[in-house]
Amino acid sequence: MTRRAVYGFGLLFTVVCTLMTVESINIPRWVSYNPTARRHYSMGLHRRCSSVTGTCEPFPRPSDCVDSRAGFCDLWRSVGFLVSLSVVVELATIVSFVVIIAGGVQRRAAGWKIISSILGFGAAVQCAGTAIVAHLSSTDDRFARGWQLDLSWRLCTASWIIMAAAASVIAASARYLPEEDEYETIPDNPMSYEQDEL
Numbered sequence: 001m002t003r004r005a006v007y008g009f010g011l012l013f014t015v016v017c018t019l020m021t022v023e024s025i026n027i028p029r030w031v032s033y034n035p036t037a038r039r040h041y042s043m044g045l046h047r048r049c050s051s052v053t054g055t056c057e058p059f060p061r062p063s064d065c066v067d068s069r070a071g072f073c074d075l076w077r078s079v080g081f082l083v084s085l086s087v088v089v090e091l092a093t094i095v096s097f098v099v100i101i102a103g104g105v106q107r108r109a110a111g112w113k114i115i116s117s118i119l120g121f122g123a124a125v126q127c128a129g130t131a132i133v134a135h136l137s138s139t140d141d142r143f144a145r146g147w148q149l150d151l152s153w154r155l156c157t158a159s160w161i162i163m164a165a166a167a168s169v170i171a172a173s174a175r176y177l178p179e180e181d182e183y184e185t186i187p188d189n190p191m192s193y194e195q196d197e198l
Contacts, residue, residue: 004101004108006173010115011097013166017159018090021126024152024159025083028056031137032150044152045080072140075132082129083156089122090163112174119167126160 024030028044040051048059065073096118100111133153137143 003173003177006170006177007097007101007108007111007115010119010166010170011094011101013162014090014093014097014119017122017163017166018087018094020155020159021083021087021090024155025080025087027152027155028059029150030133030152031143031147033147035146042150045076045083072136072142075136079129079132082125082132086122086125086129086160089118089125093118093122112170116167116171119163119170123160123164123167126156126163130157130160 025045028047028049029042030044032040032042034040042049043059046059047056049056060073060076093115096111096115100107100115103111130153134149137147137149
Protein backbone atom coordinates (compact mmCIF):
# COMPACT_ATOMS: atom_id res chain seq x y z
CA MET A 1 0.00 0.00 0.00
CA THR A 2 1.30 3.44 -0.87
CA ARG A 3 1.95 5.74 2.06
CA ARG A 4 0.91 9.36 2.38
CA ALA A 5 4.54 10.52 2.17
CA VAL A 6 4.99 8.83 -1.21
CA TYR A 7 1.90 10.58 -2.54
CA GLY A 8 3.16 13.85 -1.04
CA PHE A 9 6.48 13.59 -2.86
CA GLY A 10 4.65 12.56 -6.03
CA LEU A 11 2.45 15.65 -5.76
CA LEU A 12 5.51 17.87 -5.28
CA PHE A 13 7.27 16.42 -8.32
CA THR A 14 4.10 16.74 -10.41
CA VAL A 15 3.77 20.43 -9.51
CA VAL A 16 7.42 20.95 -10.53
CA CYS A 17 6.82 19.08 -13.82
CA THR A 18 3.75 21.20 -14.52
CA LEU A 19 5.71 24.41 -14.01
CA MET A 20 8.48 23.14 -16.28
CA THR A 21 5.99 22.23 -19.00
CA VAL A 22 4.25 25.61 -18.81
CA GLU A 23 7.63 27.34 -19.05
CA SER A 24 8.56 25.23 -22.08
CA ILE A 25 5.44 26.57 -23.79
CA ASN A 26 6.05 30.19 -22.76
CA ILE A 27 9.78 30.38 -23.55
CA PRO A 28 10.28 30.39 -27.36
CA ARG A 29 13.46 28.34 -27.29
CA TRP A 30 12.68 24.84 -28.49
CA VAL A 31 15.19 25.11 -31.33
CA SER A 32 17.83 27.86 -31.56
CA TYR A 33 20.42 29.09 -34.04
CA ASN A 34 23.45 30.89 -32.64
CA PRO A 35 26.47 30.62 -34.94
CA THR A 36 28.09 33.76 -33.55
CA ALA A 37 27.66 35.90 -30.47
CA ARG A 38 25.96 38.59 -32.56
CA ARG A 39 23.21 36.55 -34.21
CA HIS A 40 20.61 34.50 -32.41
CA TYR A 41 17.33 33.07 -33.66
CA SER A 42 15.00 30.80 -31.74
CA MET A 43 11.71 29.01 -32.35
CA GLY A 44 9.08 28.18 -29.78
CA LEU A 45 5.88 26.26 -30.17
CA HIS A 46 3.96 29.43 -31.06
CA ARG A 47 6.59 32.17 -31.63
CA ARG A 48 9.82 32.76 -33.52
CA CYS A 49 12.25 35.33 -32.07
CA SER A 50 15.34 37.14 -33.28
CA SER A 51 17.90 39.00 -31.23
CA VAL A 52 18.91 40.83 -34.42
CA THR A 53 15.57 42.65 -34.65
CA GLY A 54 14.70 42.23 -30.97
CA THR A 55 11.20 41.05 -31.86
CA CYS A 56 9.10 37.91 -31.84
CA GLU A 57 6.43 36.93 -34.35
CA PRO A 58 3.83 34.16 -34.51
CA PHE A 59 5.12 30.84 -35.75
CA PRO A 60 4.35 29.03 -37.91
CA ARG A 61 2.72 31.65 -40.17
CA PRO A 62 0.69 30.72 -43.27
CA SER A 63 3.67 31.69 -45.44
CA ASP A 64 5.77 29.10 -43.58
CA CYS A 65 3.35 26.35 -44.53
CA VAL A 66 3.14 26.37 -48.32
CA ASP A 67 3.86 23.44 -50.60
CA SER A 68 6.40 20.99 -49.19
CA ARG A 69 6.59 22.78 -45.84
CA ALA A 70 2.98 21.98 -44.96
CA GLY A 71 4.07 18.70 -43.38
CA PHE A 72 6.48 20.54 -41.12
CA CYS A 73 3.72 22.90 -39.97
CA ASP A 74 1.34 20.04 -39.25
CA LEU A 75 3.94 18.32 -37.11
CA TRP A 76 4.95 21.53 -35.32
CA ARG A 77 1.33 22.35 -34.50
CA SER A 78 0.85 18.77 -33.30
CA VAL A 79 3.71 19.27 -30.84
CA GLY A 80 1.99 22.42 -29.56
CA PHE A 81 -1.22 20.45 -29.07
CA LEU A 82 0.54 17.53 -27.35
CA VAL A 83 2.45 19.73 -24.91
CA SER A 84 -0.70 21.75 -24.10
CA LEU A 85 -2.60 18.49 -23.57
CA SER A 86 0.12 17.31 -21.19
CA VAL A 87 -0.40 20.44 -19.06
CA VAL A 88 -4.10 19.52 -18.74
CA VAL A 89 -3.10 15.96 -17.78
CA GLU A 90 -0.64 17.28 -15.18
CA LEU A 91 -3.30 19.54 -13.66
CA ALA A 92 -5.69 16.57 -13.51
CA THR A 93 -2.94 14.58 -11.80
CA ILE A 94 -2.48 17.30 -9.17
CA VAL A 95 -6.23 17.22 -8.42
CA SER A 96 -6.11 13.42 -8.20
CA PHE A 97 -3.21 13.57 -5.75
CA VAL A 98 -5.10 16.00 -3.50
CA VAL A 99 -8.27 13.88 -3.54
CA ILE A 100 -6.36 10.66 -2.81
CA ILE A 101 -4.18 12.13 -0.05
CA ALA A 102 -7.19 13.69 1.68
CA GLY A 103 -9.41 10.66 1.11
CA GLY A 104 -8.15 8.28 3.76
CA VAL A 105 -6.51 4.88 3.77
CA GLN A 106 -8.86 3.19 1.31
CA ARG A 107 -8.35 5.84 -1.34
CA ARG A 108 -4.59 5.75 -0.84
CA ALA A 109 -4.64 1.96 -1.08
CA ALA A 110 -6.35 1.98 -4.49
CA GLY A 111 -5.36 5.41 -5.80
CA TRP A 112 -1.90 4.43 -6.97
CA LYS A 113 -3.39 2.77 -10.06
CA ILE A 114 -5.09 5.99 -11.14
CA ILE A 115 -2.11 8.20 -10.35
CA SER A 116 0.41 5.93 -12.08
CA SER A 117 -1.79 5.66 -15.16
CA ILE A 118 -2.31 9.42 -15.48
CA LEU A 119 1.38 10.17 -14.90
CA GLY A 120 2.38 7.53 -17.44
CA PHE A 121 -0.05 8.94 -20.02
CA GLY A 122 1.22 12.50 -19.48
CA ALA A 123 4.83 11.34 -19.80
CA ALA A 124 4.02 9.48 -23.04
CA VAL A 125 2.33 12.56 -24.54
CA GLN A 126 5.28 14.80 -23.69
CA CYS A 127 7.77 12.21 -24.91
CA ALA A 128 5.97 12.11 -28.27
CA GLY A 129 6.14 15.90 -28.54
CA THR A 130 9.84 16.12 -27.73
CA ALA A 131 10.60 13.23 -30.10
CA ILE A 132 8.83 15.01 -32.98
CA VAL A 133 10.84 18.20 -32.39
CA ALA A 134 14.10 16.22 -32.17
CA HIS A 135 13.21 14.46 -35.44
CA LEU A 136 12.38 17.74 -37.20
CA SER A 137 15.54 19.45 -35.96
CA SER A 138 17.70 16.71 -37.44
CA THR A 139 15.83 16.05 -40.72
CA ASP A 140 14.02 19.20 -41.86
CA ASP A 141 15.91 21.42 -44.31
CA ARG A 142 14.76 24.52 -42.42
CA PHE A 143 17.22 23.54 -39.67
CA ALA A 144 20.59 23.67 -41.38
CA ARG A 145 23.85 23.27 -39.52
CA GLY A 146 24.02 25.48 -36.45
CA TRP A 147 20.48 24.85 -35.18
CA GLN A 148 20.23 22.94 -31.91
CA LEU A 149 17.65 21.83 -29.38
CA ASP A 150 17.41 24.43 -26.66
CA LEU A 151 16.09 25.21 -23.17
CA SER A 152 12.36 24.63 -23.73
CA TRP A 153 12.98 21.21 -25.26
CA ARG A 154 15.20 20.28 -22.31
CA LEU A 155 12.58 21.45 -19.80
CA CYS A 156 9.88 19.35 -21.46
CA THR A 157 12.21 16.34 -21.68
CA ALA A 158 13.11 16.62 -18.00
CA SER A 159 9.41 16.93 -17.16
CA TRP A 160 8.37 13.69 -18.86
CA ILE A 161 11.35 11.78 -17.45
CA ILE A 162 10.44 12.90 -13.90
CA MET A 163 6.78 12.01 -14.46
CA ALA A 164 7.65 8.55 -15.76
CA ALA A 165 9.97 7.99 -12.78
CA ALA A 166 7.28 9.18 -10.34
CA ALA A 167 4.73 6.80 -11.88
CA SER A 168 7.18 3.91 -11.49
CA VAL A 169 8.06 4.79 -7.88
CA ILE A 170 4.40 5.10 -6.86
CA ALA A 171 3.55 1.75 -8.46
CA ALA A 172 6.57 0.10 -6.81
CA SER A 173 5.74 1.56 -3.40
CA ALA A 174 2.22 0.18 -3.65
CA ARG A 175 3.67 -3.25 -4.20
CA TYR A 176 6.59 -3.29 -1.78
CA LEU A 177 5.87 -0.93 1.12
CA PRO A 178 3.97 -2.32 4.14
CA GLU A 179 0.38 -1.29 4.72
CA GLU A 180 -0.47 1.84 6.66
CA ASP A 181 -1.41 1.28 10.32
CA GLU A 182 -4.10 3.87 10.84
CA TYR A 183 -6.72 1.38 11.97
CA GLU A 184 -6.61 -1.58 14.32
CA THR A 185 -8.36 -4.71 13.21
CA ILE A 186 -11.37 -5.65 15.34
CA PRO A 187 -11.06 -9.18 16.76
CA ASP A 188 -13.68 -11.75 15.76
CA ASN A 189 -14.51 -12.52 19.40
CA PRO A 190 -14.56 -9.36 21.57
CA MET A 191 -14.76 -11.46 24.77
CA SER A 192 -11.44 -13.16 24.02
CA TYR A 193 -9.87 -9.73 23.49
CA GLU A 194 -11.05 -8.56 26.93
CA GLN A 195 -9.70 -11.72 28.54
CA ASP A 196 -6.31 -11.19 26.91
CA GLU A 197 -6.25 -7.66 28.29
CA LEU A 198 -6.84 -8.96 31.84
